Amino acid sequence: MYKKLLLILGIFFLLSNYSYSQQNFKAFINLTVTDMKDKPSVGDHMLFVSDKTGKILSSITKKGGLCKFEVPSGAVYTIKIKSYSDTVTLYKVEIQKANYDQNFELTLKYQLPKTYTLKNVNFQSGSSKLKSSSFKSLNELAELMLNKKTLKIELAGHTDSQGDDALNLKLSHARAKVLKNYLVKKGITAKRLIVKGYGETRPIANNATEEGRKKNRRTEVIIIER
Incomplete structure (x- = not known):
């Protein structure tokens, strides 16, 4: 009887330890x-x-x-x-x-960079019509602004130096405005979005090469209020 009791207690102890060790x-x-x-x-x-x-x-x-x-x-x-x-x-x-x-x-x-160039946001050549490949980046920007409700930004449009200066200035503004309208449709209040077009006046690369012109055709996000 005594040995049987010890055996039962031993099994109980082993099972208890096994159960304890298996806890997550x-x-x-x-x-x-x-x-x-x-x-x-x-x-x-x-x-x-x-x-x-x-x-x-x-x-x-x-x-x-x-x-x-x-x-x-x-x-x-x-x-x-x-x-x-x-x-x-x-x-x-x-x-x-x-x-x-x-x-x-x-x-x-962590702090968001004050100025950021939107990736893969592109337009039809010489037009303010967005390419569908732009939607992913814009949706991510909209999500960011929906979460960070005090964020106010400038959408800054830039072109390369090809074509007429005045037309480039007008085109860059029109493109930035298209982005604003897209974000408003995603639920961002219009007063949180400032639109500016700079045309070819603020290049970041050499306009003499295709690679440089591609870099200059861009839209930047500039934080105005955090």
């Missing part, structure tokens, strides 16, 4: 994002990416620049932020495996 212990991360002057940044789209599985968790920073993640322990994660049409890697964190839930407080700094 979590790491709870409170992530705060601030700008470079330590002001909390609201409306940032944060990504928590598992280096092992590639699984992506996302969250938007709320009041105080805070967002929260719950992830398995015993893994390495890359923390990213969605910018205009890119994702920017901010930090890599390794969470050690533990037989208990863990809590972490983490603060990261």
